[in-house]
Each structure stands twice: as C-alpha cells, then as structure tokens.
Amino acid sequence: MFKAAVIGASGYSGEELLRILSKHPGFSIEMVTSRQHAGKTLGEVFPKFRGLDLNFVEPDTAAVAESADVAFLALPHGLAAEYAVPLRKAGLKVIDISADFRIKDTALYEKYYKTAHPAPELLGEAVYGLPELHRSELKGAELVACPGCYPTSVILPLAPLLRAGVVSSEGIVVCSSSGVTGAGRKVAEMYIFPERAESFMAYAPTGHRHVPEMEMELSAAAGAETAITFVPHLVPMRRGINSTIVAVPGPNFAESAVSEALNEAYDDEPFVQVLPCGSTAETKHVETTNTCEIGHAFDEHSGKIVITSAIDNLTKGASGQAVQCANIVFGLDETAGL
Numbered sequence: 591m592f593k594a595a596v597i598g599a600s601g602y603s604g605e606e607l608l609r610i611l612s613k614h615p616g617f618s619i620e621m622v623t624s625r626q627h628a629g630k631t632l633g634e635v636f637p638k639f640r641g642l643d644l645n646f647v648e649p650d651t652a653a654v655a656e657s658a659d660v661a662f663l664a665l666p667h668g669l670a671a672e673y674a675v676p677l678r679k680a681g682l683k684v685i686d687i688s689a690d691f692r693i694k695d696t697a698l699y700e701k702y703y704k705t706a707h708p709a710p711e712l713l714g715e716a717v718y719g720l721p722e723l724h725r726s727e728l729k730g731a732e733l734v735a736c737p738g739c740y741p742t743s744v745i746l747p748l749a750p751l752l753r754a755g756v757v758s759s760e761g762i763v764v765c766s767s768s769g770v771t772g773a774g775r776k777v778a779e780m781y782i783f784p785e786r787a788e789s790f791m792a793y794a795p796t797g798h799r800h801v802p803e804m805e806m807e808l809s810a811a812a813g814a815e816t817a818i819t820f821v822p823h824l825v826p827m828r829r830g831i832n833s834t835i836v837a838v839p840g841p842n843f844a845e846s847a848v849s850e851a852l853n854e855a856y857d858d859e860p861f862v863q864v865l866p867c868g869s870t871a872e873t874k875h876v877e878t879t880n881t882c883e884i885g886h887a888f889d890e891h892s893g894k895i896v897i898t899s900a901i902d903n904l905t906k907g908a909s910g911q912a913v914q915c916a917n918i919v920f921g922l923d924e925t926a927g928l
Contacts, residue, residue, distance in 0.1 A: 592920055593620045595658035597649050597665060597673055600624035602771045603687050604664035605636060606909035611662075612642055614913065614927035616920065620657045623649035649673065655680035660920070662912055663687060666774075671708035674733065678712060683919060684733045685912045689799065691716035691735035698802045719915040721924065722859055723749060723807065728918040736915060737807075738800045739907025740766050740822060743833040743899045745807045746862060747884045750855035752812035755842035757895055759812040764804075766833040767823040769873075772903045786826045795821045829904050830873030835897040848886050848895060856884075860925050861906065861914065871900035878902055880910035880928045 596607050599622035611619050622632060624646040633640035647653070651673055654661055661677050663670045663686045670688035677684050693699045694716075696707040707713070717727045719736040723745070728734065737745070744764055751757040767790075773781050780786070801820050808816040849867050856862040861880045865871065871883040885898040901907050910928055917924045 591618045592616060592660060593618055593658045594916075595619075595621040595623070595654045595661045597623050597654065597661055597663050599646065599664065600627050600635060601664055601775045602904055603908045606904040607662050607664060607912065608632070608636070608639060608642075610905075610909060610913050610927050612639065616917070616922040616926050617660075617913075619644060621654060622646055623654075625649065651676040651680070655682055658682060660685060660916060662909075662916070664909070667703060668705060668708055671712070674712060675709050678715075678733060683731070683916075685719070685736065685916050685919070686716075686734065687736045687908050687912055689738065689803075691733060692718060692737065692803045693806065695802070695806075702797065702799045702802055718803075718807065719911060720745060720807070721911075721914050721918055722746060722856070722862060723811075725918060728915055729921070731915075731919050734912070734915045734919065736908065736912045738803060739768065739772055739831055739901065739903040740798075740800045740820075740833070741804045741807070742882065742907050742911065743831045743901050744804050744818075744820075744835065745811075746882050747833075747835060747852070747886075747897045747899045748808055748837070749811040750851045751837070751840075751848065751895075751897075752808055752816065754847065754851040755840045756847045756851050757837035757843070758840045759808070759814045759816040761838040762808075762816065762818040763836045764818055764820045764833055765823065766820070766831060767825045768831045768903055769825060769827040769829040771829045772831070772907075773824075780824075786824065788826060790823065790825055792821050792823050798822055827873070829902055830877060831899075831901050831903045831907055832871065832873050833899045835899070837895045837897065839893065839895060843895075845888050848888065848897075852884060852886065861928070871898040873900045873902075876900050876902050876906070878905060880906045880914060882906050 627646040667689040
C-alpha cells in the first residue's frame with residue numbers, strides 16, 4: 591500500500607478523492623487536511639465517511655512529507671504551488687488538481703490567471719495528466735498536472751481527429767455545459783439554488799482560463815497552432831459536463847474517418863467510450879464514473895462535423911483522473927479503484 595495525503599480534502603474534488611481512495615486497493619489515506627475543519631473527524635464533516643478513522647488536520651508540509659508517499663493537491667490555483675514546492679523538495683510525488691502546472695508558458699499563465707506563475711522552476715518536470723495522451727510520460731512522474739474538467743471533455747474527442755487530419759485545426763467552436771460543482775464549494779450568489787434552478791446561462795464567452803491548456807494540447811495533436819472558440823455554460827445540475835464541438839472537415843476527412851480515428855485511438859482505453867455514429871453523449875451515463883463518452887455525426891447541410899462528449903466533472907474531470915494518473919505513476923493497475 592502506498593500512503594496518500596489529500597491536501598484540501600473538504601472541497602468537492604477533495605471529497606471525491608476520499609470517496610475513491612477509501613476503497614482503493616493500492617493506496618491508504620494517511621492524512622486529510624483542511625484549515626476550516628481542522629480538529630474535526632472526517633465523519634463529522636462528511637457523514638458518509640463515518641467508517642474512516644481520520645481527523646482533519648492543518649496543512650503542514652513537513653507532517654505530510656513524514657506521513658505520505660504521494661500528496662494529492664485539491665487546492666485553488668496559486669495555493670497549490672505553495673505546497674508542491676516543499677513537498678517535491680521532500681521527495682514526495684505530487685498529483686495536482688489545480689491549474690498551477692498545466693500551462694508550460696508562464697506568460698500565458700499570467701495572461702489568463704492575472705498573476706505571475708508561482709513556481710516556474712517546477713514546470714519542466716510537470717507532466718500533463720491526461721493518460722490517454724501522455725501515459726508513457728506519466729510512468730514514474732514526480733509531478734502530475736491534472737487537466738481541467740472542460741479541457742478533458744474537449745481534448746479527448748478532438749486530439750485523435752486533429753492528429754489524423756480528419757478535422758481542420760481552424761474554425762473549431764466548442765460549447766460546454768457544466769454542473770454547479772465545477773465552481774467549487776463556495777458561497778456566492780450566482781451559485782445558490784434560487785439563482786441556478788430553472789436557469790441556463792453562458793459565462794466567460796471570451797478568455798476562459800481553460801483555453802490555453804486546450805489549445806496547447808490540440809496544437810500538439812494537430813502539429814499546427816490551433817485556436818478555438820470556447821463558450822462555457824452553467825446548468826442547474828450538481829455534476830457533469832457535456833461538450834458540443836463543431837469542426838470543419840480536414841484534408842483526410844471522410845464520413846467513416848471520424849469513427850475510424852476515434853475507435854483506433856480509444857478501442858483499448860478503459861475510460862473512453864466511443865458511441866456509434868449519430869449518437870450523442872449524455873451526462874447521466876457517466877455520473878460518478880471515470881468515463882468519457884464520445885458521440886459524433888456529420889451534418890451534410892452545413893458540411894461540419896459535430897462531436898459531443900460527456901464526463902463527470904468531479905471524476906474524469908478531476909479526482910478520478912488524478913487517481914488514474916497516480917495508478918500509472920506508481921505502477922499499479924490503471925483501473926484500480928475506478
């Protein structure tokens with residue numbers, strides 16, 4: 591058993607990590623931290639975990655380093671790096687769910703996050719934690735930068751199609767819809783029930799923080815600079831992301847080529863399910879799973895390719911993917927606990 595610490599365990603991603611790790615055959619939870627709940631038992635804060643004999647403690651990097659082999663950082667961007675730096679110096683492997691190490695370009699990070707990068711010295715060792723694209727790099731990695739939830743739902747369906755030249759790197763439009771847990775466990779007017787119930791809204795139609803990591807991975811797949819139009823939406827449900835992607839056919843397009851490229855990429859992947867042509871992805875099919883469901887169709891009227899995907903934003907979009915990465919890092923069965 592490898593010893594795990596969950597730093598920031600009282601948020602939605604932290605809670606999801608606890609759900610998965612508590613039943614994991616290869617990891618034991620040794621420490622859970624929360625400034626807000628320090629001193630309370632896990633069962634007091636999350637009654638469903640009453641069977642786990644753990645107390646929340648203050649986040650102390652020296653104590654974490656003594657107790658664990660791996661630290662899962664379920665913290666806001668900026669704050670995660672404050673823990674990653676000393677934990678890496680102490681020799682721990684770090685699985686970061688925040689955005690601190692996803693973007694390799696520090697100027698882009700500053701542009702989108704409105705602050706200087708907190709730990710540029712660690713960017714060189716950070717591996718982008720999308721196993722379906724970076725599995726070989728993840729083996730034995732010391733620092734994993736888990737992708738954002740929106741990027742996971744967009745990169746997985748598009749990367750094989752761009753790589754195969756089935757879709758063009760130009761003119762990609764993405765409309766994604768997320769459940770409210772994607773905003774984190776915080777009290778703000780726009781996220782409370784009376785504001786969100788029976789309402790559906792777009793937000794951040796330009797400059798969303800997840801755009802640079804999407805374009806970074808999609809450009810690598812296409813072998814060319816790829817800019818996308820990305821419009822996220824907030825929907826009145828707890829969890830889940832559905833993305834609809836409209837793309838222009840590429841030089842190698844044929845109607846059958848979309849299915850062929852997706853199936854070739856994902857037939858042997860345990861957590862990606864490619865649907866038959868004409869089917870669309872649906873969030874209820876993937877709730878609390880680590881699966882990304884992908885549908886596709888060709889619109890003869892407009893001459894465009896329409897791709898849909900669905901993930902659980904807290905599982906494949908965050909904590910499940912983090913555990914999948916940790917399984918690979920430590921040489922465990924990739925599907926363990928998932």
